[in-house]
Amino acid sequence: MPRAATTSDVFNAIAEPRRRDILSFLALEERSVGDIVSALSLGQPSVSKHLRVLKDVGLVQARRDGRQMLYRTNLDAMKPLHEFAETFQQMWRRQLKRIKVRAEGM
Amino acid sequence: MPRAATTSDVFNAIAEPRRRDILSFLALEERSVGDIVSALSLGQPSVSKHLRVLKDVGLVQARRDGRQMLYRTNLDAMKPLHEFAETFQQMWRRQLKRIKVRAEGM
DNA sequence: TTGACACATTCCTTCATCGGCATATAATCC
DNA sequence: GGATTATATGCCGATGAAGGAATGTGTCAA
Structure with a gap:
């Protein structure tokens, strides 16, 4: 079984x-394909x-x-990624807390 | 050029x-390979x-x-992922705020 | 309608992946 | 040492990604 398709989910x-x-680049404002091409210096087909x-x-x-297509990032679709990251972030904070408590007890 | 190696970074x-x-599964506590195999019902070589x-x-x-290897998640290594997600999360909050402000002005 | 501009899609080649199975390494016990 | 348990690695086959170059589609302007 090969690697999952890049279009299978946000993570891929x-x-x-x-x-x-x-x-x-698209998070702050709407941009055309040409803007992306010149900003990131990539080939146009690649960007498309x-x-x-x-x-x-x-x-x-x-x-x-008109002739151009304007793209923008859909922040809402980032949710799965954020949730995944957040889980570990919370654990990390708890871990720090535990270390702190242990240090104070000494 | 094929896809980047899975070991090239955290995202891959x-x-x-x-x-x-x-x-x-490994975030909360240290676990052996066998534990993972039975918990996630995967083949042992696959898990390894x-x-x-x-x-x-x-x-x-x-x-x-002893004979077993104990693995645990290194929460610190999640940083790049969390930073990436956090950037968009902040933008999302600002966007909500803007919408709220606009709604109040009506 | 012809030409120019902006993007999208296709074809091609080159790999790395993932799972399954078999086998290697490593540690323990008798 | 030999057998057993626990984990790692190697080989295989199938599949799809990614870049480059060429071509297709769509929109506007004269």
Whole structure:
């Protein structure tokens, strides 16, 4: 069995560094494909393909404006990722607390 | 160019659902490989291989105890993931705030 | 309608992955 | 040492990712 498709879930989609870069770039404001190409200095087909993946998992939303397509990050779709990270973050805080308590008891 | 190695970074390592399951299982307490095998009902070689990947990126730490190896999640290694998620979380909160402010102004 | 601009898709090649099975290593016990 | 338990590794086959180059689709302007 090969690796799961990049479009299978958010985790596989963000495994690619370039896709994370794109998400960050699109998080603050809507941007055209050309903007992404020049900002991240990637090939245009490459960017389009990455955007396709991100769109398939709902991480970006697209809107046509004349000849260009405007993309933006859909923050809501990050939820699974955030929830996963948050679980461990909470454990980490508890661990720190335990260490602190132990230190105080000495 | 094929996909990046699963051991190239934390993001690629956690792309696999089983590996996320393993991380969750090992987050609370140290566990042996056999424990993981029976808890997640996976093949033993499969689990060993997943653990290898997780270990290579520092997401788990191993310790030998007699014949068995005890693994535990290294919460600290989750940092890149958490930082990435947190960035968008903050934006999301700001977005909500903006919506709220706009609603109040009406 | 023809041409230019903005993006999307296809084809191709090159790998690394994941699971299953068999086998190797390692530690313990008798 | 030999057998047993616990884990790791190697080999295999099937599948899909990613980049590059070329081509397709869509929109506007004259």
